[in-house]
Amino acid sequence: MSVKKMFSFGAIALIASTCAGAALAQSNFPEGTVTIIVPYSAGGGTDNFVRALEAPLEEAFGTDVAVRNIAGGGGAVGLTQTLAAKPDGYTVTIPNNAFYTLIGMGNVQFAIDDFDYIARIVTEPYVLTLSPKSGHSDLASLVAASQEKPVTLGFAGVGSSSHILTLAIAEALGAQVKFVPYAGGSEATAAALGGHIDGVVLSPSDVVSAIEGDGSLVPVATTSKTSLLPDVPTFADEGFEVTTDQWRGIAAPAGVPAEVITAWEEALKRAVRDEGFQTAAKNLGVEFAPLYGAELQEFVKTGEEVLLPLTREVAGR
C-alpha cells in the first residue's frame, strides 16, 4: 500500500469517526469494508446500477465499499453465496424480480423470507414493443388479431422476469400468445426488428435505440411511466391491470440487527442525493423511486403474490 493511499485511508477513518458521532449515532456500523455482491457479470443493468452507487455510498459510510460480481445461473449463484454470509449488514446483494422468478422456477433452495430487505432505490418498467412487420401498432388490433392466429412475443431468458411479465400481459389482455425465449435482450430486439416475431417484452433501455429511424420498433404500452419513453401510455391508461416493474435495491441475509438496518437507510438516503448517481440513473433510463421500512416490506410481499404464481405457471408448462 502506498503512503498516499494509507494517508487517504487515515483521512477516511477520521471522517468516519466524526460521522459516527453525528449521523450514525445509534451504531458503529460500518467499521470495515462493506461488500455488495452483484449476482451477474460486469456490464448489465444491475451492475451499472451498483457501479453508480459505489462511490457516493463510500462517501456516506466513510468506509470502503467493495463490489463483487459472482455470476452464474441467472443470479442463483451470487444470491446463494450472499446467504452463506453472516447477517451483519457487511455483505449485501441487489434484490430484484429475479428473486421471485428463481424461486418460482424451482432453481434455488432459498425463500423470499431468507433475506432482509433494506431498500428499494430504482425501478424500471417493462415495455411491450411491436415489430414494424407485425402489422399492428396498438393493443386493440394486436389482441383482435391474436384470436385468429396467436401472436409471437419474445423476451430475454426462459423463466426470467420478462418471461413472467409477458405471461402476465397476455393474461391481462386476453390475447393468444406464443412465448419465444431469447438468450438476451439484444437478440430478442434484433428478432423483432427483423420481423421474426411480432413483438418483445423488455426494459425500455433494451429497445429505446431501436425505436428510432425507418422500420423501427413500435412501443405500445409500459407497466409504468418512464422518462425514456415519455409518450408511451401505460397498461393502466389503456385499461389493463399490469403494473409490475423491475426494481433494484439492497438486501442482506435475514437477521440483520435493527440498528444496522437504520445505519444502511441513513447512508443510502444520503448517497442517492449525489449528483453523479442521479445523472447515471437518468442515463441508464431507470426511475429513482426509493422505498424503505414497512412500505418496502409491503412492496416485496405484493411482488411475491403477483409473480410467484405466474412463475409456477411457466415452470409447470
Add this chain to the structure above:
Amino acid sequence: MDNILEALTLVADLRVLLGICTGTFLGLVMGALPGLTAAMAIALLIPLTFGMGPVLGVGMLLGAFCGAIAGGAVPAILLNIPGTPSSVTTTLDGFPMARNGEAGKALGISITSSFIGGVIGALLLIALSLPIARFALEFGPAEFFALGVFGLVIIASVSSGSMLRGLVAGLLGLFLATVGSDPMTGALRFTGGEPALITGIGLLPALIGLFAVSQVLQDVYSRTGRRAAEAVTQSFDRARPPFGLIARAWRVVASSTIIGVIVGAIPGAGGSISSFISYDQARRMSRTPEKFGTGAPEGLIASESSNNATAGGALIPMLTLGVPGEVATAVLMGGLTIQGVRPGPALFDQQASLVYAIFLAFILANCAMFLIQLFGIRLFVRILGVPTRVMMPLILMFCVIGVYGVNGSVFELWLMLGFGVLGFFLNRYGFGTAPVILGLILGALTESNLRRGMTVFDGDWTAFLLRPISATLLLLAVLFLSAILWQNHKFRQNDKKAEEASQR
C-alpha cells in the same frame, strides 16, 4: 464533409491518440492472458473512462476491443493456448509453425493479417453498415439453425487426424451444450443441483481448461516421462511484416474478412464462429488442404484476418440499430450509455461527427495495435525462452485468475480443471480439443433456434428448408460434406492402389 472534418479535429487530439494507444496496449495484454476476453477487457476499462468525455472514452474502449482480439493470437501461436475464444483456429497452424522454428514468421503473419482484416472490416463498417445491418436482421430461427448446421461441417476441417475421432469430440461438445436449463421450457438438464450450471457450461472455463490447463498437464507428463521437450532454435530474421506473402493469399484475406464482418454483424451468432468458418473456407480454397493443421500460413491468415474483421462487423448493428452484435459490444454499449451516448440510428442524425470520430478512432486503434505488436515481436518470441518449469505455473496462475475474475465462481475453477484433464486425454488419443469447443458453441445456437423455429412456424419444419438464406446454407453444408466424403473415399482408393503397386 463538415462532419468528417469535425470528427478529425475531435480525434486529432494528443490526449485522444494517447487514450487509443493506452487502450490498445492494455487490450493486447489482457487478450494475451488466457481467460481475459475482449468483453472483460472493456468492462475493466469502463470505470477509467468515467468523466473522460465521449471521444476519449470511446477511443480507449475501442482500442481495448481491437487489442484484446489481436492479443489472443500471441499465446495461441507461442504456447498453443488461445487467449480468447476467437483465436482457437489460430492455434491450429500457428503453434505448429512456432514448433518448426518459425515463431517470428508466424507472429508477423498473424499481426499483419489482424491489421489488414481489422482495417478492411472498419472500411466495410463505414461504407456498407446499413445494407449489412439489413442483411443481418434477415437472420431468424431458420437461418441461425442453418448456420449452426453449416458450422458443424467444419468439424471435419478442424479435426487434426481421423475424422471419426473429430466427430466423437464434436458430439461430446454438442452433448455438453445441452447442460443447463432447457432453452424453451426452463427445465433443468444435467445440472446435478449445481446453481452455476443453470445457465449451462461457460465457454470460458471450457476453453481455458481444454487448451491451457491440458497443455500444462501435457508438459508435466512429458517431463516426468523422461521425454524432455526438445529445444527448437527460432529464426529471428523474419520480424518484418510479410505483406508480400499475405498479398499472394489475397483470396483468403478477402473471403475471411467478408465472413468476419458478416458473422460479426449478426446479433447472437457469436463472433467466435467467424474464425472457424473462415479457416474452413481457406482450407477448401487451398490447393494443398492437407497442409492445414501442420503449419500452413493460409490457415493463420484466415483465422486472424477474420477475427479482427469481426470487431468491425460487431460494431455495425450496435451503431446502426442500437443492438449489440455480441458480448464485447454489449459491454461497450453499456459503457457508452453511462456516458450519455446512446448508440442507434438517432446518433447518426444528431451527432454524425461523433459517429465519424468513432470510425476514425477504430481505424487508429487498428494501426496502434499493428505498431505496438510489431515492436513487440522480438519480446514475444522470448517467451519461448522462458524455462517451462517457470512458464507452466505462471500459465496456470493466469488461467485461475482469468476464469475466477469473470464470474467469481469457485465451481467454474473446478470445471476448468475438469476440462483440463479431459483435454489432456483428448489430445493424447488424437481426438483434438477444437471440435469440442466448436460443438459447445454451435450446440446451443442450433438447438435453441430449432426449437424456437418450431414454435414460431407452428411446428412446420419445411419452413427451415424454404427460406432462401437457410436453404442456401443447408445446401452448402450438404455439398461440402459430400465433397469431404468423396475426397476421403478417393484418398483411400489411392492408398489401396499404391499398396497394391508396392506389393507387385
